[in-house]
Amino acid sequence: MISVVLLGAGNVATHLYKAFLKSETVSVVQWYNRTRASISSYANDVDITDSLDELKEADIYIIAVSDDSISQLSSDLPFSNRMVVHTSGSVAMHDLDKKNKIGVFYPLQTFSKTAEIEFSEVPICVEVYEKENLTLLKDLAKAVGCKPHKITTEQRQTLHLAAVFVNNFTNQLYRIGHEICETKNIEFKILHPLIEETAKKIQQMSPYMAQTGPAKRNDKKTIKRQLKLIEKEEHEAIYKLLAASIKKTHNLTSRPVTKK
């Protein structure tokens, strides 16, 4: 049994809590948050606290707070020589106070308050300062059914950058698709199967091989026609930049496309 104290009440903390709850080999002995109210609804199921001085003993302390608060919170912990990890994609492991054994437990997934997650599908990137603590973090990942990946800080930060492209930026393209549909009273829902297939396809082939469409075909007529159709300057700039990027990737001559 791995005992855990959770610190923080955001999306990651909440999803971790739910995943731990389902696991038979993890026990959440306590949940800390600066403001009690955010986690008080869980008070029947787990010991909650807003005081660091009241923190119980556990095998792992998981700091799942905003990036800016991680370092300070790790220094404020009133104990030493225990295992303390953060869950951030971009904060360095060394930002954690070294009075404790430090590490990173980064679930590579997008967490929203309301969307349920199949946690066993989430890759967990783990990192430790002292090698002997690696097994504990790997076991914690496996205890919630996840595949642990041992990576370096640099790899994690690179992965987080790549994640911003494939997740946040992709979602913004969905948003733009939604906006464009709305201008002509088209239900965005019609695009759902296409969006799903686009995401599925790259599990069978590389994104390079999966590319299709006017930019990939260097179909200047269609590109010109589509640029004319675009109503927002912001969308036009994104269209031009990403079409040029596709052409570059596929070695197509990329003379600038102008809107008439």
Add this chain to the structure above:
Amino acid sequence: MISVVLLGAGNVATHLYKAFLKSETVSVVQWYNRTRASISSYANDVDITDSLDELKEADIYIIAVSDDSISQLSSDLPFSNRMVVHTSGSVAMHDLDKKNKIGVFYPLQTFSKTAEIEFSEVPICVEVYEKENLTLLKDLAKAVGCKPHKITTEQRQTLHLAAVFVNNFTNQLYRIGHEICETKNIEFKILHPLIEETAKKIQQMSPYMAQTGPAKRNDKKTIKRQLKLIEKEEHEAIYKLLAASIKKTHNLTSRPVTKK
């Protein structure tokens, strides 16, 4: 039974052929292509031809050739008063020669030669010149298990534009994610669950609600750190433009982010 003649040998034609083959209410009476070789491997299963003069009679002629060739091919057809449709997202219906009954049968999906498609998930956008032909096209869509959507030319072209954003451009973001991973020897596969979840999430909530990440949080520190991490100028430009777009969508002050 709806009888069909297919014209063209690209990805759309091939996927349509396979979908029709599975249907009990559609019969492909002939498959035409300019060059016989591209479809000769199907010669045992269907009558193939490279001569327009040999075209057989059918309820619907489906022109699934490149956008630039649609108009000419429709004029070259040696008959009149039959139902002729194209499958393009962006070509106007009126580009088809009006000696025949014209329409559009646009499957809104991304088709690659090698990726298998669950055709019943594909929305089919239909359009007709004369109202009385609408039922036939809708029936054809239903015959392959698809949902038909009656839309106008303007709506179809808008939908095609939105599709370029959510499919081609999204796929290019996957490609960039892949490139970024490779620079640090990270397997792109680790991002697959995140990519799939990002696509799934917007079936439960709007892309607006689904947004997360540093730009959405207006987390300037992380954005700055990530811009430093980016090695390619092209990726930097895309990062800046899409981060700014997210901030604009979510009404965050958007002072330009500079790379140090």
